[in-house]
Amino acid sequence: MPNRTDLFEPDTDDTREAIMKATYDALSKHGYADLTIQRIGDEFDKSKSLLYHHYDSKDALLVDFLAFMLERMEGTIPLEEADAADDRLRIGFDHVFTDFLTGDNEEFNRAMTELRAQSAHDDTFREQFTKNDRYFKSRVEDVLEEGIEQGIFRDVDTERVASMIVTIMQGAMFQATTSTEPDLEAVKTELDAYVQSRLLADD
Amino acid sequence: MPNRTDLFEPDTDDTREAIMKATYDALSKHGYADLTIQRIGDEFDKSKSLLYHHYDSKDALLVDFLAFMLERMEGTIPLEEADAADDRLRIGFDHVFTDFLTGDNEEFNRAMTELRAQSAHDDTFREQFTKNDRYFKSRVEDVLEEGIEQGIFRDVDTERVASMIVTIMQGAMFQATTSTEPDLEAVKTELDAYVQSRLLADD
Known part of the structure; x- marks a missing residue:
């Protein structure tokens, strides 16, 4: 967030x-x-x-709160600050790792992990979190598709790569809030290496 | 599990x-x-x-239970079934995605996510989960180091790649237990593509 x-x-x-x-x-x-x-x-x-x-x-x-947060977050993702898809992706990652996972919202993020874990046995929470995931995944897919059109990215299966990226974000969130030694810097650096080796077209 | x-x-x-x-x-x-x-x-x-x-x-x-599970799981990871590091990695991924995240332990996994989320506000749980993470990360690092020695993998930063792989597993676990549409198949396939593009040495 x-x-x-x-x-x-x-x-x-x-x-x-x-x-x-x-x-x-x-x-x-x-x-x-x-x-x-x-x-x-x-x-x-x-x-x-x-x-x-x-x-x-x-x-x-709380379910209404989750829907509200989704709406609000839609407005705060700064992807539009760049044109090239690889830059957009990097801006998005920075946003998640710097503004969201580190910074002042540690306590809020912990509460969000507890809330998300409620989904394990609560269908209404589960549906709302799935909706939020779906939104982020579709935003990532859009950027990947743009990158392919721009000739910046290889012609990958965008849905699959977007699933991976959202999974990495969720793992990072889970770790940031439940581990004594989350190594977010390592994950962020390796995410760049993944983009480099898997997505960037040889030219 | x-x-x-x-x-x-x-x-x-x-x-x-x-x-x-x-x-x-x-x-x-x-x-x-x-x-x-x-x-x-x-x-x-x-x-x-x-x-x-x-x-x-x-x-x-429950804290003792987590320690017990860690001990027991150490014995069940079937990495030794192959010699080549890339095969070992694939066996490990199969083990997580097939035996653990799908299959009969859905209810148990949901409970584990709830339990892990307790770490957000409980230091004892947090320390035990961190210990478990550390163990899995070190196992992954060992395989990566073997792969580099075998000339199968590129000379990557093994700690960083291991952090990434553990983060992906945690994200997959979080999703499997809290989303109505976890796309584990996509993540597993993309994980193979990551290994291929990022780790496998060109020859």
């Missing part, structure tokens, strides 16, 4: 936006297991009854 | 072995969140008081 400040409108009057911001803060502070609607309410500067009015349960709120 | 039958001694009299088997079965049946010592006891054919005698808490038992 990008930084909190990139995700939320400052000083908004919109209720959903305010609820989402409070959820982000409460998740970062308490993690999933210790999250309660009450604790989300504590981060919320409007009337707490609004929370109960909009959501039946903590999990219903 | 390999299949249950490969992991446990049949008809053992050993108490720890019997506790570990009961824990495996209870985790597969109930998942982490709904696991209790009582439920582990239900899968256990000896006196339940033995459980309380050996372990102070569910989490203490």
